[in-house]
Amino acid sequence: MRELPLSTAASPVWHPYAHLKTQRPAPRVIGGEGPRFTLESGETLLDATCSWWCMIHGYRHPRLVRAIQRQADTLCHVMLGGLTHEPADRLARELVHITPPGLSHVFFSDSGSVGMEVAMKMAVQYQRLRGKPGKHRMLSLMKAYHGDTAGCMAVCDPEEGMHSLFAGYLPRHHFAPAPTAPFDAEPDAVEQDLAALRGVLERHHHEIAALLMEPLLQAAGGLNMTSPHYLAGARALCDEFEVLLVFDEVATGFGRTGRMFAADHAEVTPDIMVLSKGLTGGYLGHAATLATDRVHDAFVGDSPEHAFMHGPTFMGNPLACAVALESLAVFEEEDYLGRIADLNGVLRHELLDDERLIAHPAVADVRVLGATAVIEAHRAEDLTGVADWARGQGVWLRPIGRWLYTMPAYVTSAQEMRQITEVMKGWFR
Numbered sequence: 001m002r003e004l005p006l007s008t009a010a011s012p013v014w015h016p017y018a019h020l021k022t023q024r025p026a027p028r029v030i031g032g033e034g035p036r037f038t039l040e041s042g043e044t045l046l047d048a049t050c051s052w053w054c055m056i057h058g059y060r061h062p063r064l065v066r067a068i069q070r071q072a073d074t075l076c077h078v079m080l081g082g083l084t085h086e087p088a089d090r091l092a093r094e095l096v097h098i099t100p101p102g103l104s105h106v107f108f109s110d111s112g113s114v115g116m117e118v119a120m121k122m123a124v125q126y127q128r129l130r131g132k133p134g135k136h137r138m139l140s141l142m143k144a145y146h147g148d149t150a151g152c153m154a155v156c157d158p159e160e161g162m163h164s165l166f167a168g169y170l171p172r173h174h175f176a177p178a179p180t181a182p183f184d185a186e187p188d189a190v191e192q193d194l195a196a197l198r199g200v201l202e203r204h205h206h207e208i209a210a211l212l213m214e215p216l217l218q219a220a221g222g223l224n225m226t227s228p229h230y231l232a233g234a235r236a237l238c239d240e241f242e243v244l245l246v247f248d249e250v251a252t253g254f255g256r257t258g259r260m261f262a263a264d265h266a267e268v269t270p271d272i273m274v275l276s277k278g279l280t281g282g283y284l285g286h287a288a289t290l291a292t293d294r295v296h297d298a299f300v301g302d303s304p305e306h307a308f309m310h311g312p313t314f315m316g317n318p319l320a321c322a323v324a325l326e327s328l329a330v331f332e333e334e335d336y337l338g339r340i341a342d343l344n345g346v347l348r349h350e351l352l353d354d355e356r357l358i359a360h361p362a363v364a365d366v367r368v369l370g371a372t373a374v375i376e377a378h379r380a381e382d383l384t385g386v387a388d389w390a391r392g393q394g395v396w397l398r399p400i401g402r403w404l405y406t407m408p409a410y411v412t413s414a415q416e417m418r419q420i421t422e423v424m425k426g427w428f429r
Contacts, residue, residue: 011025011026013026017162027039027040027041027043028040031059031060032047032058032059032060033058033059033060034058034059034060034409034411035047035050035058035059035408035409035411035412035413035416036058036059037059037396043391043394044394045391045394045395045396046394046395046396046412046416046419046420047059047396047408047409048390048395048396048397048406048407048408048420048423048424049396049397049398049405049406049407049408050282050407050408050409051282052277053219053251053256053277053278053407054276054277054278054280054281054282055281055282055409056254056255056278056281056282056327056331056336056409056410057281057282057327057330057409057410057411058409058411058412061281061283061330061411063326063329063330064281064283064323064326064327064330065283066326067322067323067325067326068283068284068319068322068323070322071087071318071319071321071322071323072319074318075318076318076319077314077317077318077319078318079313080108080311080315080316081311084316085316085318085321087316087318087321087322087325088108088316088318088321090321090325091106091288091321091324091325092106092108092288094325094328095275095288095290096290098260098328099261099263099273099275099290100261100263100264100267100268100269100270100273101269102269102292102293103269103270103273103290103291103292104290104291104292104293104296105290105291105292105293105295105296106288106289106290107122107288107289107290107291107308107310107315108286108287108288108289108312108315108316108317108321109286109287109288109289109310109312109315110285110286110287110312110313110314110315110317110320111147111276111285111286111287112147112248112250112251112274112276112277112287113146113147113148113149113152114147114149114287114312115250115274115275115276115287115288115289116146116147116149116151116152116155116212116248116250116274116289117147117149117151117152117310118274118287118289118310119210119212119246119248119272119274119289120138120151120155120209120210120212120246121151121308121309121310122272122289122291122295122308122310123138123209123210123244123246123271123272123295124136124209125299125305125308125309126209126244126295126298126299127209127244128305129298129299129301129305129306130298132242134206134207135205135206135207135208135209135242135243136207136209137172137173137174137204137207137208137209138154138155138173138174138208138209138210138211138212139173139174139175139176139200139201139204139208139210139211139212139243140155140156140157140173140174140175140176140211140212140213141157141175141176141177141178141179141212141213141214141218142157142159142160142175142176142177142178143157143160143178143218143221143222143224144156144157144161144175144178144212144213144214144218144221145157145161145162145214145218145219145220145221146212146214146248147250148163150166150169150170151171153166153170154170154171154172154173155173155212156221157175157178157221158175160221160222161221174200174204174208175200176196176197176199176200177193177196177197178218178221178224178226179193179224179226179227179230180192180193180226181193181226181227181229181230182225182226182227182367183216183225183226183227183228183369184227185227185229186229187229189227189229190227190229190230190233193226193227193230193233194230194233194234194237197211197233197234197237198237201237201240201241201243202241205241205242205243208241208243209243209244210243210244210245210246210271210272211234211237211238211243211244211245211246212246212248213231213234213245213246213247213248214247214248214249214251214252214262215231215247215248215249215252215262215263215265215266215268215270216228216231216252216257216262216265216369217251217252217256217257217262217369217370217372219251219252220251220400222376222400222401222403223367223372223374223376223400223403223405225367225369225372228265228266228268229266231262231263231265231266231268232266232267232268235266235268235269235270238271244271244272244295245270245271245272246270246271246272246273246274247261247262247263247270247272247273247274248274249261249262249263249273249274249275250274250275250276250277250287251277251407253275253276253277253278253279254275254277254278254279254331255278255331255336255337255340255370255371255410256278256340256370256371256372256407257369257370257372258337258340258341258344258369258370258371259337259370260337261273269292271291271292271294271295272289272290272291272292272295273289273290274287274288274289274290275287275288275289275290276288278327279324279327280320280323280324280327281323281324281326281327281330283323283327284317284319284320284323285314285320286317286320286321286324336410339410339411340370340371340410342414343371343408343410343412343414343417344368344369344370344371346414346417346418346421347368347371347372347373347406347417347421348368350417350418350421350422350425351366351368351373351375351421351424351425352366352368354366354425356429357375357425357428360428362377362378362379362382362428363375363376363377363378363428364376364377364378364402371407371408371410372405372406372407373405373406373421373424374403374404374405374406375403375404375405375424375425375428376402376403376404377402377403377404378402379402380401380402382402383399383402383404383427386399386404386427387399389427390423390424390427393423393426394419395419395420395423397420397423397424404424404427406420406421406424408420
């Protein structure tokens with residue numbers, strides 16, 4: 001076979017979110033260990049984003065690597081249509097055990113976006129099977145981001161989101177204002193946010209199948225951090241208006257907000273919950289859409305319409321299930337929630353207690369929640385060049401618009417966490 005050039009300049013790889021005319025050759029990664037990865041140039045960079053928030057155990061974790069190797073010796077893949085296997089059965093049981101009470105049924109897929117597509121189709125078909133086919137639209141929140149597939153693009157923020165180019169192609173859904181009360185707000189502080197949500201439901205509930213929400217942390221839409229009281233209020237409103245509540249915990253799940261799941265902060269069970277990213281520790285693509293008995297049992301019937309019409313080829317992939325099970329074991333045995341609390345302490349001290357940073361004229365806000373922190377600038381231009389500058393300091397940072405953020409691996413030490421925050425703050429000095 002003809003050998004192809006290895007130079008990134010000649011690579012046929014089409015990179016995401018890249019301006020093809022101006023993009024430079026992408027640095028080639030040749031390995032990684034813990035919270036760092038190594039480039040072909042010899043540089044070792046501390047990853048402040050854990051590869052889009054999924055590599056929660058860092059790179060080359062020995063237990064996760066061995067789990068994949070062991071499973072590969074037995075069964076790499078088999079269709080889940082009409083068949084099953086032990087890793088899928090075990091992972092489904094484990095997810096039911098650790099998620100909020102009542103989420104008793106697990107539908108696997110291969111990415112967070114597809115998991116959300118599954119949730120939306122599930123909600124629409126549920127309403128149809130209940131004799132309400134007119135409830136076929138979604139209600140989403142401004143500042144939302146749910147993925148890049150067509151269905152998901154249609155429920156992302158239509159104004160500040162990244163998908164306005166496709167507006168004419170996408171179906172139209174409903175949007176409520178993004179909640180404004182912060183994470184630590186008192187219950188009465190969310191009343192205005194919930195009143196706005198109620199207003200949309202009052203006007204359109206007859207055609208809304210489900211409310212979609214990134215609970216507590218709206219990630220790629222600007223890292224908006226909201227109150228658990230808003231989640232509880234949204235749960236009550238969905239029950240009142242016969243709308244399903246869907247939690248997109250693709251980014252927030254597995255400890256990112258300081259609890260295992262963001263829903264745990266409010267002691268709320270959604271009707272449907274979507275998990276991905278940290279599900280496998282980032283080692284393989286996989287997702288799970290969990291549903292309550294109420295949703296699942298609506299699909300029990302004799303007509304052809306009672307079959308849920310979705311089936312990704314790689315759903316329940318044995319390799320992904322095996323590494324996910326090992327990831328969950330490591331999470332529990334190595335007290336990751338304790339590690340996350342320690343990281344949160346460093347983030348709060350280094351960022352929220354830095355009066356000079358907060359007073360900087362280019363800084364609009366500084367927020368911290370769990371193992372997540374963001375410095376919001378007034379303009380995206382205020383962050384021009386920050387990625388290259390941070391690389392020169394040995395840290396990999398990739399801002400989103402005007403938001404300079406970190407979502408580190410949970411194996412990041414306190415010293416490494418301070419290295420990341422020093423670089424983030426250093427940009428504004």
